[in-house]
Amino acid sequence: MKPSDQNPPQAGTTPGSLPQQGSELELSTIQVKQIIHDTIPYLEQFLSSINEQDSCQGVDSGDRSGLAVSHAPADINSTLDQLFSTVVPSGYNTTSPGFMGFFGGGGLPQAAIADLIAGVVNRFTGRWASAPSAVELELSVIRWITQMAGYPATAMGLLTSGGSQSNLIALFTARESYAGKLDMGKARIYVSDQVHFSIRIAAKMCGFPPHAIREVETCALGTMQSSQLHQFIDEDKKKGWQPACIVATAGTFITGAVDDIGAIAAIAQQEQLWLHLDAAYGGFFNLAESGKPILAAMSECDSITLDPHKSLFMPYGTGALLVKDGAKLKHAHDIDADFYGPLQDQGERVDFCSYTFEQSRPWRGLRIWLPLKLHGVAPFQAMLEEKLQLARYAARHLAGIAAIELLAPPTLSVLVFRFYQPGLSHQQLTSLNKRLLETINSRNAVFLMGTQVKGNFGIRLCVLSFRTHLSHVQTALDEIERLAVELRDESSMQAGA
Numbered sequence: 001m002k003p004s005d006q007n008p009p010q011a012g013t014t015p016g017s018l019p020q021q022g023s024e025l026e027l028s029t030i031q032v033k034q035i036i037h038d039t040i041p042y043l044e045q046f047l048s049s050i051n052e053q054d055s056c057q058g059v060d061s062g063d064r065s066g067l068a069v070s071h072a073p074a075d076i077n078s079t080l081d082q083l084f085s086t087v088v089p090s091g092y093n094t095t096s097p098g099f100m101g102f103f104g105g106g107g108l109p110q111a112a113i114a115d116l117i118a119g120v121v122n123r124f125t126g127r128w129a130s131a132p133s134a135v136e137l138e139l140s141v142i143r144w145i146t147q148m149a150g151y152p153a154t155a156m157g158l159l160t161s162g163g164s165q166s167n168l169i170a171l172f173t174a175r176e177s178y179a180g181k182l183d184m185g186k187a188r189i190y191v192s193d194q195v196h197f198s199i200r201i202a203a204k205m206c207g208f209p210p211h212a213i214r215e216v217e218t219c220a221l222g223t224m225q226s227s228q229l230h231q232f233i234d235e236d237k238k239k240g241w242q243p244a245c246i247v248a249t250a251g252t253f254i255t256g257a258v259d260d261i262g263a264i265a266a267i268a269q270q271e272q273l274w275l276h277l278d279a280a281y282g283g284f285f286n287l288a289e290s291g292k293p294i295l296a297a298m299s300e301c302d303s304i305t306l307d308p309h310k311s312l313f314m315p316y317g318t319g320a321l322l323v324k325d326g327a328k329l330k331h332a333h334d335i336d337a338d339f340y341g342p343l344q345d346q347g348e349r350v351d352f353c354s355y356t357f358e359q360s361r362p363w364r365g366l367r368i369w370l371p372l373k374l375h376g377v378a379p380f381q382a383m384l385e386e387k388l389q390l391a392r393y394a395a396r397h398l399a400g401i402a403a404i405e406l407l408a409p410p411t412l413s414v415l416v417f418r419f420y421q422p423g424l425s426h427q428q429l430t431s432l433n434k435r436l437l438e439t440i441n442s443r444n445a446v447f448l449m450g451t452q453v454k455g456n457f458g459i460r461l462c463v464l465s466f467r468t469h470l471s472h473v474q475t476a477l478d479e480i481e482r483l484a485v486e487l488r489d490e491s492s493m494q495a496g497a
């Protein structure tokens, strides 16, 4: 039976008379140009005022009552007005040069232009055959990152949505590399007590029970104690556990500490364990002259998470995962899906859908490729070196302030400090430091965050945005010094009273 016999056309629905409703979704090129044209002044105003914008814009700013999706259409200008008056200036201003909280790379607008192009041309990059050039362009970005990490040509990688997705794919690949020989009830994953929580979530999603995670203590600087790691592995083996994977960190969230990758890699090699390096924050510092020695051993790891949306200054939603033996990444994800037809497996003809669980995926490669194409690598190297030097400068400056104690000096571009006066209790120090942080942030020139280092409340300063330079760091330091002196005088008076 022909399809037309199965579903005979109803009266009034012959092809010529199909309703045209909804066709307003198909903009003419003139209309597309007009929307872009209307949007540009808002972006211009936003970008040109970045230096004056608050680095944290408050959670209560603006009226959010009109944000619900409505059934009635709205015009672009009133919508842009609403977006830029209510939605954008709300919460952490991660584009501000004064934003020194979390890991904010700033978000290069060049990458956003790439997103506009990628969205408009809407290529499907899950398979080579569907967009060969787009896939090979993305692959060239991955190759550049694998070379930067010192990986061999057999390595493979993926651009992901961020560190959490990369960590998930890495742990899954590690698990699958045991080819069914791992008893999930007895498996062990070794992490430091500073491991990012995305690793715990990833382990859970990969089916490892909670007791699979064995936490190794860190030393004062926040790096994994490799001697204890070795001891735990020995103990576990004797008790019948199955050591499977070690997760080292290159740039912990709290202090930016980098584990002794070389020492941990030697243990992993001796014990034949998968070694994953969570270098979401720290990995790209390998591009900077003074970052290289710190990350020299990263090529010894089996897999590496890196976040271009952190230390390559890309907008959020740009992660990367590298696997040294690319075949293992493929083996973990390769499922024979007939409907795809023959998949590629030759040189640059790569089907990303064979390397990840993501099928339809955005063309992430373009947002990294375009800024690199426009500027070359050198400005990225210089920027990263600048961030390292700024953090070291900040640490020296803070160390010179009498009432300030460095809780964690910078390994890369994060440091943690606190106001300290002898004689004050733990509780008094915590509440004074919380006050110090609140006061600094309330001025809105810079945004720092509170954290805990070995049980002490500290203030974390992270220099990472491509927009953050000496003047912005100096503003933070001057503010910290002035407030620390005020706090010191106040606490001395109270002690004397």
Ligand SMILES: Cc1ncc(COP(=O)(O)O)c(C=O)c1O
Residues within 6 Å of the ligand: 103, 161, 162, 163, 164, 165, 167, 196, 198, 249, 251, 252, 253, 278, 279, 280, 281, 307, 319
């Ligand atoms: C060390 C580390 N790993 C993983 C992540 C998670 O990355 P994402 O937020 O890109 O998912 C972070 C986030 O800050 C991190 O610091």
